[in-house]
Amino acid sequence: MSTITMEVTRYRPGEDSEPTVQSYEVPLRKEWAVLDGLNHIKDHLDGTLSYRWSCRMGICGSCGMTVNGRPVLSCASFLVDYAPGPVRVEPLRNFPVIRDLVVDISDFMEKLPRVKPWLIADPPEEGEFLQTPEEMDEYKKYSMCINCMLCYSACPVYALEPEFLGPAAIALGQRYNLDSRDHGAEDRRDVLASAEGAWACTFVGECSTACPKGVDPAGAIQRYKLTAAVAAMKDFLMPRGARR
């Protein structure tokens, strides 16, 4: 059976002085994703390798890695597509490494609640909230985010400015702003329209290229910029009482 070489970054902060590369020879099977290769290493070659994964079907968002230089879900990237190899597997960029391929995403976890990613609405008088399919289409693609962090890893602005709220968080803010049931846009505006929010984005677009769920965070951010710019112009031109 043919094999492929996986070159995996190993790093234990505090113990290793710097990350090193370790090579493993794994079977090259056409149905094997990069994650299956890593599981083979973990089960049969080297049990000390650390990485995150759970669902292996592109839903949980935990197996994001840098494979041959690009941020991908390792469960959705197949070894045969990298044949004859070697396949370079590194942790996601722009995040501190906890160990090997496991990164610390607490920066995002701290930023996410700032955009209030939940419905801000009074419950309906009776029954449930009703919504037309057209109203759902307005926000549906932004709701597909699985918090996999590929967009943060791909974003050159986040790399330069860690204060940047980031693609996924802004897209998730927009997901609720564009929901017909929600009335929280004004509450979210301070955060989304701040210098560290949508205005920090320079529309490189790598986030949308990297997104495995078709969320298009770059589009969400540009759309929000227009909303925020119009609101800012209204604030500027109209007296306080006439706003809204």
Place this chain on the structure above:
Amino acid sequence: MKRSPEPLVWLAFSGGGMAAALLVPVLLFLFGLAFPLGWIEPPSEEHLVALVRHPITKLVLFGLCALGLFHFAHRFRYTLYDGLKLKRFAVLIAAVCYGAAVVGSVASAIVLLSV
């Protein structure tokens, strides 16, 4: 909320991108290729001068020049910030970029008013 002048310059930037994308290719095609190469019979000079002297033409051309320059200024500013990693000179860069756009806009206004 931290007040940011960004919405204003971004509106000029996006308006400039839109105006340039819609008008510049047509103008370049007409005045850069079609007229000089004789693909289309060029209008007479009197006709063009009369057209440019019309206030609406002047307004459109001024809008194209000014917004286009602000589009350049905004994009160049971020190229210097991030591409060349010069953000420590942010204030100076912003002043030079948008200042150049203002100077260019004033110059285009002077040219248009003097026609």
